[in-house]
Amino acid sequence: MDMAVLQLEKVDALLRQAGVALAPPTEVGGTHYLQSVLDALCDLSSTDPLTGVMNRRAFLYVLEQELDRVTRGGEYALLLALDIDHFKRINDRYGHPAGDEVLRVITQRLRDTVRPMDNVARIGGEEFAVLCPNCPPSFAMAVAQRTRTAIEAVPINLPQNQGAIDVTVSVGGAFAMPWVKSVLSDWMSRADQLLYQAKREGRNCVRLESVLSADVSTEEKGLLFGWSNAEGQLADHGRST
């Protein structure tokens, strides 16, 4: 491949600005260089620059893969949606850099609290999500409460000697059911609705989907694998129809 015809100046400048220094093609060869550019751009487009965890785009991809796995694997997966309580007040009172520091500390605490196989993502301004594969409903409340208390337990030190402040999060959680091909947008919106229920009911609390009462949408019923009588099979698996 003739590297001279490719216009790589912009991508090179973008990567340098993001702190990625690639060896030039003259040193590593054209194909190797292009692969390293693609890898670096892929990392850049999937990572939240402030906190270093997955961004929303990358998280949606991981969730889709998890749904495929759950459909075949027979294990529940738990999706937690977390939102910082009264975050605007923190920005307003202590400034944006303080708000940013709170976002970074919360990210680190979430990462330290969940298992290595779980995925933490920042999916919006002050919204986080955690995907916990292989999480049976009997463990889910303990997992969710652990994430909540990890934030609440220790005040967060603010920059510029502004002292430490108490920060809390509200948490909503929904399951992807084994052997059911769930719809990603439904799964996320169930977790979101429970998060907003937690906000309405006082904040700094967890609201989890009850597996027995979780609804399966008509679309999900139509996607059941190889089951001719979706209604009967869902009842057998403990979900209302």
Ligand SMILES: Nc1nc2c(ncn2[C@@H]2O[C@H](COP(=O)(O)OP(=O)(O)OP(=O)(O)O)[C@@H](O)[C@H]2O)c(=O)[nH]1
């Ligand atoms: N510092 C900082 N603030 C951000 C960032 N992204 C979003 N925000 C702020 O997050 C705040 C979100 O405020 P709201 O949506 O009103 O929610 P809240 O104050 O947390 O209130 P509740 O969610 O109802 O408890 C806004 O002030 C945004 O400006 C960011 O990257 N850094």
